[in-house]
Amino acid sequence: MTPAHFETENAPRWERLQTLLDEVEAGKPSADVEELPLLFRQACHDLSVAQHRMYGPRLVEKLNALAITGYRVLERRISGGWERLYFLVFREFPRAVRAERGLFWFCMAQFWLPFLFLAIWTPFDPEWAMSILGPEGMIQMEMMYGRGTSPMDYMREEFGSNFGMFAFYIWNNVGIDLRTFAGGLLGGVGSIIIMLFNGAHIGAATGYIHHACNPETFYSFVAGHSAPELMGVVISGMAGMRLGLALVKPGPYDRKTALVLGGRRALVLITGAALMTAFAAVIEGFWSANPFPPPIKYTVGAVMWTLTLGYLFLSGKERHAA
Numbered sequence: 001m002t003p004a005h006f007e008t009e010n011a012p013r014w015e016r017l018q019t020l021l022d023e024v025e026a027g028k029p030s031a032d033v034e035e036l037p038l039l040f041r042q043a044c045h046d047l048s049v050a051q052h053r054m055y056g057p058r059l060v061e062k063l064n065a066l067a068i069t070g071y072r073v074l075e076r077r078i079s080g081g082w083e084r085l086y087f088l089v090f091r092e093f094p095r096a097v098r099a100e101r102g103l104f105w106f107c108m109a110q111f112w113l114p115f116l117f118l119a120i121w122t123p124f125d126p127e128w129a130m131s132i133l134g135p136e137g138m139i140q141m142e143m144m145y146g147r148g149t150s151p152m153d154y155m156r157e158e159f160g161s162n163f164g165m166f167a168f169y170i171w172n173n174v175g176i177d178l179r180t181f182a183g184g185l186l187g188g189v190g191s192i193i194i195m196l197f198n199g200a201h202i203g204a205a206t207g208y209i210h211h212a213c214n215p216e217t218f219y220s221f222v223a224g225h226s227a228p229e230l231m232g233v234v235i236s237g238m239a240g241m242r243l244g245l246a247l248v249k250p251g252p253y254d255r256k257t258a259l260v261l262g263g264r265r266a267l268v269l270i271t272g273a274a275l276m277t278a279f280a281a282v283i284e285g286f287w288s289a290n291p292f293p294p295p296i297k298y299t300v301g302a303v304m305w306t307l308t309l310g311y312l313f314l315s316g317k318e319r320h321a322a
Helices: 003-025 031-052 057-078 082-099 101-121 127-145 151-159 162-186 189-212 215-222 226-248 255-288 294-314
Strands: none
Touching: 003 031, 003 057, 031 057, 082 101, 082 255, 082 294, 101 127, 101 189, 101 226, 127 151, 127 189, 127 215, 151 162, 162 189, 162 226, 162 255, 189 215, 189 226, 215 294, 226 255, 226 294, 255 294
């Protein structure tokens, strides 16, 4: 292939890359900006080919300048800091959840079906819930939510301060998310088992509270933080399932490549799930145990559920011109 033929064949792609780079640098990226990494990699490959085949300094310098500009723009766009965190939280993560809608509803079923079954059935037949919770779990439920008790008193005695509660919930709840995610390496089976167990355990606790404790105390405590915490569990299951599917159904790739590609998609999901769970821990540690009237806590809980679902289903959508 001659230099002229090489340039003629690839020039439209280089021009497209230059156009996208100019749009990003001007602060007005188009909806096609997602093409940028692929076009940049192709331009770098073209530069390598031009250098290897000695197509002349003019063409090499042109491609080198294009590669430098692309690197500078991409490095700035994907670098760390608040801009990157904002992009992840408000655009990349909710888009990733919506892109995996099949896994989302599958994991919702894995978590919520055992939860609802045990929460509804336990008041009529508490033996299942008792076997799941065990003696220590039942004692803990009664100490926190029994008639005449207060979660605040129990938490103060157990952890000493609001910050102590916050630190415990960060360690415990984010740890559950990470274990659910890691369970995906067992072909997704580990993630399914952990989601089923968590749904059953929380459902058993909820049902047992209706059977032996004070439901108002329980619901007023969990209302504020339940939305981000429980949805974080579901989404961590999605991340684990994405890993598992990459191993079980690698498609046209070998399993190593499929795991790398699936891991990139799963990493966005588990990062967002961990951030949601950490946010829930802030609410749980500094708000939930405080003695506000139940109507206020229920209102905050309803607002949190509305904001959480609206964030997952609406945040990061592209705005198209009329």
